[in-house]
Amino acid sequence: MPHWNPVPFAQQLLDLFAALLLLIVFAMLSQRRILTLIHLFALQGMILALSIADSAWLTHQPHLYYSAALTLGLKGVILPGLLRRLIGRLGVVWDVETLINIPTTMLLGIVLVIFAFNLALPIAHFSHTILRNTLGIALASVLLSFMMMITRNKAVPQVIGFLAMENGLFFAATSATYGMPMVVELGVALDVLVGMFIFGIFFFQIRDTFDSLDTRKMDHLGRD
């Protein structure tokens, strides 16, 4: 009988959150409705906040609690709220049409996850932190969100993909290290918020110029 090495409860919890994050990214990849997409994004933000709080508990670093609270407030509540208001005002209620059909996307996604784990394996060997196998998941969610940006046509899902990618990066940062310095996190949080406003302005600009939020309409480089 192999030696049973008991994994601490907090570590197990973190693995669970990581798995949930991956699941949510896959759900986002397959989701066609924008409103549900936003809800999934909000859920992702909340789970990210929980996982940060968990690693704070695990590593006894009180400043990570602030970071968790910030994440919860910004990515779980404010950004989804802003996005909802935005699509309400823009009147974007239609379903999302993807460039590649959903099953193919899912298959590609699986390939990406395998790639990401393969990538994370040597890095995880170097890492002495307790948060070892979460790195692969974090990388996978970054790549998957990137793919979501590629496969969507409309501007709003592309922006959600971008924000989800940022979530993945954040998760990678907290799992690979014991969280970033507070200053960096505050800076990143501010950047995301500012970026959100800029995206909001751009949505209106795009719609006014092209009568649509479909980025395919912008494919001319102003030549004709």
Add this chain to the structure above:
Amino acid sequence: MSPALLTVSLILAGWLVLALGSLVLTADWSRRLVFPLCALLSMGLVVACLGHDHSSVDTGYWPIGLAGEVTPVRLDSLSCFFLILLGLVSAAVSLYGAGYFRDMSQTQPEALHRVTFFYPLFLASMGGVLVADGAYGFMVAWEVMALSSWFLVTLDHDVLAIRQAGFLYLLMAHLGALCLMVCFGWLAVNGDFDFSAMRQAHREAGSASVIFLLGLLGFGAKAGLLPLHVWLPEAHPAAPSPVSALMSGVMLKMALYGMLRLLFDLLGHPLWWWGVVLIVVGSLTALFGVLLAALQFDIKRLLAWSSVENLGLLFSGVGLTVLFHSAGQDTVAALALAALLYHALNHSFFKGLLFLASGSVLHATRERKMAKLGGLIRVMPWVAGVALIGTLSLAGLPPFNGFVSEWLMLQAYLLRPDFPQAWLDMTLPLGAAVLALVGALSGYAMVKFYGIVFLGQSRGLDVTMVHDAGYWERSAMLWLAAGCLLLGVLPNQVMGYLNGLTQTLLGPEGRVSVAHQGWLWLTPLSSQRASYSPLILLGLIAMGVLMTWWGVRRTFHGRYRRAPAWDCGYPAQTWRMQDSADGFGQPIKQIFEGIFGLSRVIPDPQDPAPHYHSEVHDPFWSILYKPLTHLLERSSDLLSRVMRARIALYLLYSFLTLLGLLALVTGSVP
């Protein structure tokens, strides 16, 4: 920080304050305040730097910079000399500006506001280039200098030609700055970009040569060396005349300063073949510049081409200095260096003066084409008088300043010490020949400039409406004209000042004594070779004039009558019969036709209304720049096949790149 450096820093800060202050004033008040105050600060700069001792080096820092860094600054004899040059010329140009922009406060208040903001900024940035003691500070000041002058060049941005000239200027300025950045990156020691660290470093000959070539490209683009000169004849005429005077007189010298700083201070031990490169490039530039200057029809364009010529001469002088210095002949190197610095100062004075004079002509007549001007000496006696001094100086005639420095440079060329490379001994006199030819041709160009614009009959322009320059303009031009004369008659004093400078750059041996025969004679090498006494010459000239005047007064009976001149049997004489700018340039055009592109329309002999037309092109456009743009277009055509302008596709590209790089990283980690 020493008092001198502190004063200089405060003056630069004062210029910045003037620039910012002009924003809160009305356009007219900012013109009235900014320009005279700028002139005052310029004079302060001169006084502060003249008092600076040659052997002392003041260092300090400005508490500005990125992320708590400070900007090191330094005041040594080289920067002092160029600061004096900046101060002397900018004082005159600022005075001139106070009068020149008078009309604009009613007609174009917005444009005037731009001038009063960017003009002091331009001055401050040039000062910043001169005192910066680190690559960061230098590059920031260098770029501010390029951008602020760009805004001044494109003041009349409604005109398409000026926008195009501005674009070309911006492009070349950035190309040059790019080369400089790489150059400084190569110079940096372990990521330390301060000049003090660069001075200490020991360099291989190979890497030092790369640095030199990058520096030559970067500073050469600013100085207008062949083949990077194309922006200069476009941008200088496009700017308002005081700005052209400042750009031509001072800004181009910043390139010279940078080159000297790089060669003799940062790199330390220049190799002999760098000198050969500099002499060849400089001489070709000088010859090409003066040829094209002789063929221009536009007064400011003529002066701009003449600036190309002078910068070529200066850089060939730098090459000569490098050659002598690397051969260990520091005394002769000092002579060449002092001559070129002297010429830099002289060029600032007479070119500034001529640009200001042409500005007054332009202001009064609204005409830049020589074909329309003529006979202005009768309606603008003041401008014609000072322009005569400027043209004589530029043409290199004694007793004015242009002669002294060109003569000294010629002495250095003709010396021929024994070089280790025997062929250099034989080919160096060729440089002297080029110098002599350039001098003669610049005289030709100046005769054309002065003769067509100021002498003869008016070419169809109504001269009764033309007015002479105002008091501000007159005082500014008188200042520069007096400088031309004083620098010409007091060469020993100037050379005495420059001695200290050459010693700091070339070492203790690097001094040249010019007073072998007392203070009256300028004797660069020995009394057997050659000497020149401007004061005696001036005395002779004055005596000749006085005696002629006295003789005429004695013999002249005092009765005269006005009658038409004998018309040689041609009863109808019009202004069209006098020599035109085109006609005057004809011999040069014929002799050197192979060098530049020439398109000519010769009318048919039977044509009842014949119209002769010819145009001279800069051949570098067709040899170098057109093929380059073609190449660029072809490659961007190829690239556009990849760039299908779809956002999803772009994202896919970056995604695939990311995956590829990640795979690469995974492969390399064991």
